[in-house]
Amino acid sequence: MKKYTDTGKKDTRSGFGDGLTELGKKNKDVVALCADLTGSLKMDEFKENHPDRFFQIGIAEANMIGIAAGMTIGGKIPFTGTFANFSTGRVYDQIRQSVAYSGKNVKICASHAGITLGEDGATHQILEDLGLMKMLPGMTVINTCDYNQTKAATIAIADFEGPVYLRFGRPKVANFTPADQNFQIGKAVQLQEGTDVTIIATGHLVWEALQAAETLNESGITADVINIHTIKPLDDEAILKSVKKTGCVVTAEEHNFLGGLGESVARLLSTHHPAPQEFIATQDTFGESGTPEQLMDKYGLNASAIVNATKKVIARK
Amino acid sequence: MADYKALEDLVIQVRRDILRQVHKVNSGHPGGSLGCTEFFVALYNELMERNENFTMDGIGEDLFFLSNGHISPVFYSVLARAGYFPVEELNTFRLLNSRLQGHPTTHEGLPGVRIASGSLGQGISVSIGAALAKKLNKDKHLIYTLCGDGELQEGQNWEAIMYAAGNNVDNLIVTVDLNGQQIDGSTKNVLPLGNLKAKFEAFGWDVMDIEKGNDLKAIVSGMKKAKEKTGNGKPVCVLLHTVMGNGVDFMMHTHDWHGKAPNDQQLETALSQNPVTLGDY
Structure with a gap:
């Protein structure tokens, strides 16, 4: 058997945040949008490094998805960040019409997915988001397993043309995949x-x-x-x-x-x-x-x- | 100085296009389309700075987004007659395998359309995104948006209206088609919109009225004033007072023709009120 070692527990959302930070440095078209959860999504560093490319939308997720769709028309690569519940169920019609059907290059990045969100309870623990997103024609759906993979996936989806749903979580979990992995969308x-x-x-x-x-x-x-x-x-x-x-x-x-x-x-x-x-x-x-x-x-x-x-x-x- | 005779001829021809499109497939939305015909004609032929060849990113030109996608007949006619696609293609409106879907979409690759619309309330948000991208690209061109008045009952609009003012999105002109009608009746009866001018102003927008929303000269001069208001820190809202069904006497001043096609006899009457100017497709 291959041996896998937990190199130290880390949250997958930090993988997203660190991936976004790296993207900010290397891809000037990447913009980030957040609906009042910058800290929870670990988007602070991107915000500090690129205040001109960070957009605080407020608690208005429908508007965030629409703005992201509009930004693609000017050649931007928008990464939206909020909890999985508010990234999908709350804005399903906006994603369906303005992103998926319109074929827009929006990266919907969703933290606090699933039951491991924990104490906040069922209102925030979406267990239906993968189904909602995978039913949309043309939507790529990714659910990463640890910090390293989430970071690699975040960087990889910027180079992929088309709408993507990237799902990750809140708690610190084992980090065991290689830091230098080559993340290939669609490859097991x-x-x-x-x-x-x-x-x-x-x-x-x-x-x-x-x-x-x-x-x-x-x-x-x-x-x-x-x-x-x-x-x-x-x-x-x-x-x-x-x-x-x-x-x-x-x-x-x-x-x-x-x-x-x-x-x-x-x-x-x-x-x-x-x-x-x-x-x-x-x-x-x-x-x-x-x-x-x-x-x-x-x-x-x-x-x-x-x-x-x-x-x-x-x-x- | 605009050639108003040529614009007026185009208005009449676009009306014919609208009526013939919806009549052929016995479906579609003539009322709102007719009410906004003068606005579309003025916008695409007199007001917007447009590039000859359509590109999705629209860099270096003004962009238009239609939020109330159901008035696709007027959008398609004006796009076709502005050269975005062959006018004959209007013959395929709402037919199987057509690029002219019931509601506009990018999905079938129709030049001139940059976002799908139809599910209401999303256009202002998309326009804000396009406007922000223009700013990031240091592109001084403007974003124009049209939305329906009844459409403002959708909550997402008010998220967008709050955002645009709070973030000084001042390269954006949102026009509201103020015809006072929606599917179930007048906006007053269905869900009163209240004082829209006061509402937009309270949110921090620069608001102006175009009282004669079916008068080409009034639209051109009004929209030019709106354009002058851009770049001053505030998004601009134009309340365009229109008559639904304008140009066809029996379709005017009622919500009845919101989403209903004329029969053969009604079409004949409507066309006789708008005799051919530029030639039918």
Whole structure:
């Protein structure tokens, strides 16, 4: 088994902030917009370095999306920053018409996604955003797993022409992917090689999947662990190749099982290579207040849940 | 000095284009289109500084954004007759595989359109973005926007109106088509807009009225005054007092023709009131 080391817990949103800082230095067309959450999104440094390219919109997310769409018309590459809830559900129609349908080069960057937002509770814990965004024609949807990957993704999407939804989170989590990684949109990352099961994870669940694979290995079960950072377009080839080898799959995400990564994988498999699948995801429910760890445990979004699901899916082969 | 005879001829021809487009497919929005015909003709032929070839980024020229996308018939006609695409293409309005969708879009690559609109209330925000980009690009040209009066019931407008004033977006002229009508009836009956002038001013805009919103000379001189107001730290709002359905007697002063096409007989009557000037497509 490959060994992955947590080089020190860091929040993915800081990866976004640091990526944006780097972009500010190297790409003069990059502009940043924020709806009164500059500190939460870690956009302070970009703001200080480039006051002329930073736009404080106020608590007006619909206007922020529209302004971002308009800025692309003058050749700018706008990065909007607010919580995932206010980046998607609140402004769905604005994104749909002014960004996606209009084909505008807006990067919608969303922090505090999922249940790990924690104590603020369900009003802020969106578990439906991946589904909302992936249903929009032409939208690229990315959910990164750690600080390094989020930073790399932030930099990479500036060079990609088209609307992107980049999702990341609030809590400090293991930082284990390489600092110098080459982030390729739409390309799955194979983290472990195995033959008994394919574990496909995204976001904060990738680290949990690696922990689960280690536990499974102790009982003689080897797993292909795949980090799907790009949910749309999905890396069909990597997934099919793996599932053809292992014959079953567990998907893991911090999202409702309706509309998320698991559904995308199920659609792919059902049309190309039907196989038993178990879903690690929330079960069509809202979240609640609690610490991130408590919530991940209560809603079954951790390594032990992945281990149990793996045993179940292997039995269904 | 503008050639008002030529502009008037164009107005009449555009009216014919509007009526014929909506009649052919028995759908579309003639009322608001007719009410804004003089404004569109003046804007594209007398007021805006436009480049000959269409580019999406519009650097080095004035840009126009239509927020109330349902009045696409007038937009399409004026764009076509300004040379953005063949006038004959008006024949494809709302048909399958057309670039002239029911509501304007960039999706089908129609020259002259820079954003999709139709879902109301988004145009001022987009225009602010384009105006900010112009400032970043040190491009001194202006952004023109048209929105409906009923459309101002959408809350996003007021986010945008607050932002533009608070951030000195002074290269922007938003014109409100003040015809007092919306689908369900008069704006007074559906949801009163109150004193729009006072509202825009309270938000920090420079506001002016064009009382004769269907008079070419009044529009040209009024919009030139609006242009003079730009660059002074405030966004500019023009309240354009129009008559919905203008130029077709039975379509005027009512909301009935907001989104309804004339039948064969009605078309004939309407066209007879607007005899051919430049030639039908």
